[in-house]
Amino acid sequence: MSLKLHDDDARLEIGRASGKWYACFSVEYEPNPAPQKETTVGVDVGLTSFATLSNGEKIENPRFFRTDEKILAKAQRRLSKAEKGTPERKKARLIVAHVHERIANRRLNFAHQTSRQRVNRFGTIVFEDLNIRNMQKNHSLAKSIADVAWNQFVTITTSKAEDAGSHVILANPRNTSQMCSRCGMIVAKKCSDRVHSCPHCGLELDRDQNAAINILRLGLQSLG
Template identity: 55%
Template sequence: LAAAQRRLSRKIKGSKNWIKQKLKVARIHRKIRNLRDEFLHQVSKKLVDKADLIVFENLNIKSMVKNHNLAKHILDHSWGRLIQYTTYKAARAGKSVELVDSRYTSQRCSGCGIIVPKTLEDRVHECPRCGLKLDRDHNAALNILTLGLRGRACGDAG
């Protein structure tokens, strides 16, 4: 893609060779989009086949994309589209998808519930109260699951 875009930028805008190269770049973009969609369909199908309840963080993706350091990676992974695909496949299969509030999911201790402040560089959760020591992402996953199960038990819609 990068090489094709470089070749396009070297062509004279509006010429026949520029038009041909523009079509090549568009074809490469379409292929990348199709590969990404196929992968998301595969992942969402595996999630729906494995579990009766799937819980996602309700992330504000539009705000997260404003961070220029993370924007490309967030958009490349199509988080919103994965949630969309999983939701409609779960509805077809008679299963449910819950979206939970993302506040403090990685900072709250999954063992005792206190909030242990962390920066993005801190990759390990260590609770001073109960002594729980987990990977930060694993701790967040346990908190997200707990919130999803609690929301389902209480009958919350979100």
């Protein structure tokens, strides 16, 4: 791999609210992608589990924001009580920024590690093409959806895929949770129903795995 670094590509990023500064370097390189792998997988992202794969594997939801929510609320209360223009308020604001930054960094690191594991194993990875903004209009779920950051995970997986000999497909999410992955019949479910039980063909399996199998099938069909 050859690298070319230009002097004018090095710059300082604007300081963050936490007071940190970062030096950014832009590089050009010739990619050397790995050979294409034949393994395939469908991925159903969720809230109970971060993701369920079509082979039945589950990725635990780390819930980074929920874990630090009490710490953040305490820091925000201190900030609101501090008098404006005082050193105490400046210190309190910095603490709040540090907590937010820690949550974001942990979430980003999780997305990088999890996506790397997937692209190293699978040659074709199929996700649902979700409209996250519309989903967040459900105010009871908006905070949890923001915490899992599905778009970030899909974007990072896509960026890693080519060099790893993989590629990512986005499939239409319509009825992937309701359709039986064996016979194709629609089996209506509520969000609380965690098992897919088909009255037509008798298939019973985890609801999210059933969806992941449908996602994989749709993705492969889009390839012809």
